[in-house]
Amino acid sequence: MHSARASVIFRGLRKDTLPVIRRRRGARRESPFRVRGVACQQGRREGTLFPDVVGRGAEEIAVTLRRTDDLCIGAVVPRTGRLARLGDPLAFALERLAPRLARPGRGNRRRTFRLAWRDSQSDPDGARRAVAELVRDEGARMVVTLGGTRVLPAVADACEVLGIPCLSTGFPWQAYVFGRGGDPARPFRWTYHFAWGLDDIATVFAELWEHLGPGRTVGCLWNTGPQGQLLRDPRHGFAPVAAARGHTLVDPGGYREPATCFEGHVHRFKEAGVEVVTGAATAGDMALFHRQAREAGLRPRLITCSRWLTHPGEGGVPDGLAEADVATLVYWTPRHPFRSSLDGTTTAGLAEEYQRTTGRPWLQPLGLAHALLEVAAHALATADDPMDRHAVAAALGRTRLATVAGLLDFTAGPTPNIALVPLIGGQWRSGRRRGHELTLVTNARLPKVAPNAELSVGP
Structure with a gap:
């Protein structure tokens, strides 16, 4: 697998790259984004960050990004902290699908994918850090995440700042849109969500x-x-x-x-x-x-x-x-009449495999977690250029896919960037x-x- 390391200038952002971050000595204010302990805010241009600190004596630190020729789907998963139980289904789906997605399929699925994940630690700051690491260290072309009233918006907002396509699920779409200060008349550019409504x-x-x-x-x-x-x-x-x-x-x-x-x-x-x-x-x-x-x-x-x-x-x-x-x-049970778009697994089959593998009972988020990766793979496979983040976001926006969580149609949502899940x-x-x-x-x-x-x- 070919890979390279690339440092980029502080103010500009080339496609699929992260900026150099300057660290200054001084007092810190509350920040929505941290990378390696450096508190950052969004820069003047989309996809750039600058340190949210004051004081003199700037110390410049280059943050390098792994640039690869493969297609990486990054997942932010709570593996520790109060939401760890909620992270179990997504962790299972990642492990289950990693070998399958690494092999070429038929038609648009001739492309192969690599899965990577980081622990959000059930914390918004941990979630933002996880996004930065997935993009910088793994070269993630898309980020997915599930659930957490405060953690999920942190992931989505971090992706919106960095200009990275993001797909999430797990709580009502109104909380996702309006809770993040969104406006249906001016939809988010990079972030998409499927769920039910209040x-x-x-x-x-x-x-x-x-x-x-x-x-x-x-x-x-x-x-x-x-x-x-x-x-x-x-x-x-x-x-x-x-x-x-x-x-x-x-x-x-x-x-x-x-x-x-x-x-x-x-x-x-x-x-x-x-x-x-x-x-x-x-x-x-x-x-x-x-x-x-x-x-x-x-x-x-x-x-x-x-x-x-x-x-x-x-x-x-x-x-x-x-x-x-x-x-x-x-929103999901083993009785729902749906199948995986990747391998045809039924809801009952997925629940049985989860219980057999983990020794624990199935959870409703299991279907959503599996569908996250189905949609992510579909969007990357059908994008005009999967290395172009704009093309990947456009592919997400036109996705209409029958998944193990049901038909997810981003072209017919109640507001842009949203697909509905029936209750x-x-x-x-x-x-x-x-x-x-x-x-x-x-x-x-x-x-x-x-x-x-x-x-x-x-x-």
Whole structure:
């Protein structure tokens, strides 16, 4: 494999290269980007960085970029820290597909690909550093990543700064676009995302609530962070869709994570006659609310939660939460009727292989992780010039591909750079084998996936 080392000038950026970075001695301010400990901001030109420090006595340090003739797909994966569990499916997909992508295929797949990854450490700074290392040290032509409310935007923003095509998935597209300060009228140039929307979550949850009848009174457990802010957003959020279906939302205000007390929420919900509770809480926070609600005599007939959904089994669920029959959104299961575009593997086959290889139960993000690499390989294979980052980004934008996560169509999204993933409704039930299991209870958005249980609600 041919490779070369190239240093580039500080202000200019040639195609697929990184700039020299100058390091100055002095006090540092808060920075969105660090390379080898040097805090940097975006330069005057796209794809350049300059140090975000003040002081005299500049010390110039050349940062070299590995320039190769191969096509490298770089992945930012949380392998350590609080999101490490979420990184398992992407790590598995990388290991599974590396040998296959290294061999030429048929048609547009005659090209070969090399996979490389870096650990985000479940931290935004670690994620930005991982992007820089993948581009500089591995010569990545595209970067992919999955999930993490703060980590994923850090990856995408770093790629936007450096002018590197990026593909991500794992949380609602409104959080991806508007949470990063995006504007559909002026779409991102380098970064693409596939997922569901907050409006889709609201629609699926409303369908679940309506099993109790129309016009429910719903208590909201929404935090003070970006998630809670977007859920409340009067234009792009969850709240307007739910309200338009005739439901009354009771929002006592946000809470800081991790929560220490929900007594105020419980009191407000009891006063309002809440019979349904919805949230985007962690498992620990939802368990705390559930316990305090029961102690205060509040027993919601149904709880819906859009966040505690990626860990079937594993035994790490707080006491009592599995028995709460929490309903949730479902975007991928072994029952979905999809196949990999790379080798024809079915969803059931992929889940079985994951469980056999890792010894752990399948996770919903498994399908998304595999699809990330399917789309990345497709875009590089169909780009007019895979060595040209502009051509690769254009190929991503015109992608319409049937994957193991379903049809991903970037030409028909709700806004530029977005492809939608359909949602159905699920519910956690106490299971015989692993403590709790995910059942499928509604399928209005994806009729080909048959429900395997009735929604369980309280009296």
